[in-house]
Amino acid sequence: MGQNIGFDNDKYIQMQSEHIQERISAFGDKLYLELGGKLFDDFHASRVLPGFQPDSKIKMLMHLKDKLEIVVVINAQDIVKNKVRSDYNITYDLDVMRLIDAFRKIDLFVGSVVITQYGGQAVVDAFKTRLENRGIPVFLHYPIDGYPANIEHIVSDEGYGKNEYIETKRPLVIVTAPGPGSGKMATCLSQLYHENKRGVKAGYAKFETFPVWNLPLKHPVNLAYEAATADLNDVNMIDPFHLEAYGKTTVNYNRDVEVFPVLNAMFEKILGESPYKSPTDMGVNMAGNCIFDDEAVAEASRKEIIRRYYHTMCDNVNGRVEKDAVYKVKLVMEQAGVTIADRPVVQAALAKAEYTEEPATAIELSDGRIVTGKTSALLGASAAAILNALKTLADIDDSVHLIAPSVIEPIQALKTGHFGNQNPRLHTDEILLALSICATFDKVAKAALEKLSALSGCEAHSSVILSQVDDSIFKKLGMNLTSEPVYQSQKLYHK
8 A cells, every 4th residue: 555654854854964063063173974875865764764755865965065075985895806786786886986976966076085995906006097087086095904903003103194194175074985894984083083183173973874773673664774784794782882871772783882992992092082972972863853653664664674585585596695694684574573475466476477377577556456467478577567557557458458569579579580689578678668659659558658657666576586677677667676586497697
């Protein structure tokens, strides 16, 4: 059924920007703000906090536009390993450039790129040169022996002192990265060391949406975060330092809690005293204060946990995560009190697949109706399901052909006869292009095409892992797709 809104996005943007400005003022000259999670297209947050807009963080930063600059951090090892962002299917080095373009497009100032863990790697040098040739300053940070335990060495001229000083111009420096493990926190601390030596009063804070510190430990929103990070071994936990200092129960995650004593000692070494008594103190996240319907948010999060279960199983089949990640998400499902039976499209897709003995796809519309698509000689199951969903939304009889076989057949001939494809069935992108052409001369096709935006937010499930093309189209349409962790064929190579 349609999702109830439970999060006040306007309140969030206002509160968050005001809170960050207060934190800047608390330190004096400059604040290094480590920004975790996604700045653009934060669809996880929008799914578990219905009402949260995927670009909310960017809108918030636009309130501080004239005060901020952005530093993008990338780990040299991720360049060497060609580490890939699974959501965009591009390598981290390419994502650095994508991020810079995206920031520039909305007129946010990108000051520089920092390469951490630099060890003279040739491929990293080539990336550095590529950026510098485009006018982007690049700074190098090096591995530090004994990090993070040997504080005397780290906070010295032979530790942070060896790192190149990042020249920044504005009071708020947003430190972001393509993904986790890039070295954002170390970059911030290195800068505090250099700024302090130069007599600049600089501070550090952390801005991460999840876990939400002022929600209960086992709240579905926080459990959904654990499910989303199952491959990172992140575990939500009560912040013991905050409890001891203030007598208040707050939620943080294990890595921040474990590193806090070391971080605290570094602050004392660099600044003379630590500005924080707990990991929670370091954060500036206001999301928990903007939830106005807890049950709507909890229900959305429970749905996300099931989706994450399927994503993790498929990632395991593809070798992207270990089996332990699947076990962890299963445990999270038990804690949240949900099963796959709570996702109606799953049973609908599997029943259709069993009946037809071919791959099938099911789509749940916003009003709760479920439509299915089967594999045929002309169409793949996903393409069929999308066409059937558009028919249902436009009140078009199921017997009506939106796209005549005479239009589909020449496309199939082109695919198999000239492009070398063995599979003649049309993918979702091809069927939507064909529908767009038909809509120019067919009123029924036009009526169906006009309902395309109504698919955004709908749930979908496939009885097999889909091709990258089909998977990408579902994402572009804003649909929440899951798949059974099996391939349609036994082939080892799947495009």
